[in-house]
Amino acid sequence: MPTTRRDLLLRASIAAGTALLPIYGQRLLAQPRFAAHPFTLGIASGDPEADGVVLWTRLAPSPLDDHGGMPAEAVAVGWEVAEDEAFSRVAGQGTAWALPQAAHSVHVEVQGLRPDRVYYYRFHTAGETSGTGRTRTAPALDADVQALRYAFTACQHYETGYYGAYRQLVADDPALVLFLGDYIYERPGRDRGPRRHPDEHAANLASYRRRHALYKTDPDLQAAHAAAPWLTIWDDHEVENNYSGDVSQDGGDSPSFLVRRAAAYQAYYEHMPLRRRSIPVGPQMQLHRSLVWGNLARFQMLDARQYRDGRPCPDMSPDRKTVSGCAERLDPSRSMLGSEQERWLFGELAGSNARWNVIGQQFAMAESSQVDPQTGDPRFGVDGWDGYPAARDRILAFLRDARISNPVVIGGNSHAFIASELSLHPEGPVIAPAFVGGSLSSTSGSASDDLLRKAPQMRFAETQRHGYSIVDVTPKSSMLTMRAAADATDPRTTTSTLRTFAIESGVPGFRD
Numbered sequence: 001m002p003t004t005r006r007d008l009l010l011r012a013s014i015a016a017g018t019a020l021l022p023i024y025g026q027r028l029l030a031q032p033r034f035a036a037h038p039f040t041l042g043i044a045s046g047d048p049e050a051d052g053v054v055l056w057t058r059l060a061p062s063p064l065d066d067h068g069g070m071p072a073e074a075v076a077v078g079w080e081v082a083e084d085e086a087f088s089r090v091a092g093q094g095t096a097w098a099l100p101q102a103a104h105s106v107h108v109e110v111q112g113l114r115p116d117r118v119y120y121y122r123f124h125t126a127g128e129t130s131g132t133g134r135t136r137t138a139p140a141l142d143a144d145v146q147a148l149r150y151a152f153t154a155c156q157h158y159e160t161g162y163y164g165a166y167r168q169l170v171a172d173d174p175a176l177v178l179f180l181g182d183y184i185y186e187r188p189g190r191d192r193g194p195r196r197h198p199d200e201h202a203a204n205l206a207s208y209r210r211r212h213a214l215y216k217t218d219p220d221l222q223a224a225h226a227a228a229p230w231l232t233i234w235d236d237h238e239v240e241n242n243y244s245g246d247v248s249q250d251g252g253d254s255p256s257f258l259v260r261r262a263a264a265y266q267a268y269y270e271h272m273p274l275r276r277r278s279i280p281v282g283p284q285m286q287l288h289r290s291l292v293w294g295n296l297a298r299f300q301m302l303d304a305r306q307y308r309d310g311r312p313c314p315d316m317s318p319d320r321k322t323v324s325g326c327a328e329r330l331d332p333s334r335s336m337l338g339s340e341q342e343r344w345l346f347g348e349l350a351g352s353n354a355r356w357n358v359i360g361q362q363f364a365m366a367e368s369s370q371v372d373p374q375t376g377d378p379r380f381g382v383d384g385w386d387g388y389p390a391a392r393d394r395i396l397a398f399l400r401d402a403r404i405s406n407p408v409v410i411g412g413n414s415h416a417f418i419a420s421e422l423s424l425h426p427e428g429p430v431i432a433p434a435f436v437g438g439s440l441s442s443t444s445g446s447a448s449d450d451l452l453r454k455a456p457q458m459r460f461a462e463t464q465r466h467g468y469s470i471v472d473v474t475p476k477s478s479m480l481t482m483r484a485a486a487d488a489t490d491p492r493t494t495t496s497t498l499r500t501f502a503i504e505s506g507v508p509g510f511r512d
């Protein structure tokens with residue numbers, strides 16, 4: 001790394017004030033008293049392993065005010081984990097510190113639990129008790145597992161819809177919920193849809209915290225977090241629309257963008273049930289990780305934002321979204337994941353003993369293009385994998401050549417339900433099925449038929465419905481069920497099955 005770049009990162013880190021300081025030297029609030037209930041943002045759990053899970057909460061008696069209405073002092077928070085909902089068989093307990101420099105968020109990495117078990121958890125502080133959450137541990141690494149039900153979704157724009165579909169997700173009782181990006185949207189209020197953002201861009205630490213707090217006040221989202229452990233990755237809107245690595249959508253490798261990114265990553269960490277490995281260091285934060293579910297499934301969760309190269313031929317795409325006739329787009333040195341994460345992904349997949357290898361990332365992945373009306377040449381989007389086609393081909397070729405067992409790609413970003421069959425060439429053999437499990441509430445301006453016309457590998461698209469997908473995995477098959485809200489703008493909406501896809505072990509692609 002050249003010195004200038006390193007200095008830039010360091011300066012960004014200092015400017016954003018993101019270092020998480022140790023407790024020594026803190027002002028401690030010995031006997032805290034809050035004017036209101038401090039657990040207004042709910043509770044959550046995440047990143048389960050065979051012996052434990054992360055428990056999360058954030059103290060915020062006045063959630064939309066600066067600092068959540070908390071004093072600039074450290075507060076002790078008690079936590080409990082039990083085998084039963086009445087907390088009569090306690091499996092673990094302790095005290096964690098909610099620190100002002102982490103927005104009084106609490107991340108407890110519980111250890112010593114038994115594998116493949118349901119647990120209940122709650123927090124206490126200042127005589128107040130949080131709601132009770134339900135979570136579970138993963139099976140032992142070498143366990144012979146016969147069944148897993150997981151859910152995935154993405155894109156929960158607060159303004160364009162309610163989160164009613166989460167009520168059905170809770171009723172579906174998945175062991176694990178994967179959220180694939182756009183947990184928040186950074187833009188100010190646009191006055192369309194049933195709800196409204198505040199009239200500010202989320203662009204610094206205080207405003208990103210306010211935006212996360214606003215989203216976390218939603219009761220259906222809180223209930224979904226309280227029902228199962230989540231495994232979350234981000235996309236662009238947790239920071240800024242269509243950013244690429246250290247480049248803002250407006251272009252320029254600017255120190256001010258890295259300061260903004262550091263603030264956004266910090267607020268993201270503060271509001272998600274993430275392990276210590278994800279504590280941000282300035283504008284850098286490790287989010288890509290693996291989760292093993294015995295011998296049945298392995299999840300590779302990718303970060304296609306932080307390490308990517310900038311968009312190709314920026315001068316040729318005045319709309320910032322598409323390019324035509326851009327040779328740089330095809331440059332094999334261009335990377336979506338960064339070379340380190342790409343090597344890590346291939347190493348993890350090569351070492352996997354799982355029957356099913358789920359790749360959780362941000363996009364639909366299938367190639368998509370439209371004919372340029374002026375030149376007749378194809379035009380490609382630059383924000384998704386079409387801006388990085390060589391990197392996509394490397395992944396598909398690896399899955400094929402290393403004979404990875406039952407790869408399944410899942411993604412978000414498209415604001416649609418999508419089912420595709422990925423191949424290296426238009427008429428080539430199918431290498432892996434790829435699904436976008438719906439947007440929870442974010443809307444799309446595209447018609448379903450338009451999407452299908454542009455992408456020959458897509459076999460199903462629905463852009464006007466919103467929801468999530470449930471996947472029932474056994475050694476023999478993965479059954480993917482798309483569930484859509486009747487009306488995402490109705491807070492009391494019902495949710496029903498939209499479409500079902502069957503993937504048989506050993507057979508790339510799907511039946512519907």
Ligand SMILES: [Fe+2]
Pocket residue numbers: 155156181182237413414415442
């Ligand atoms: Fe989105």
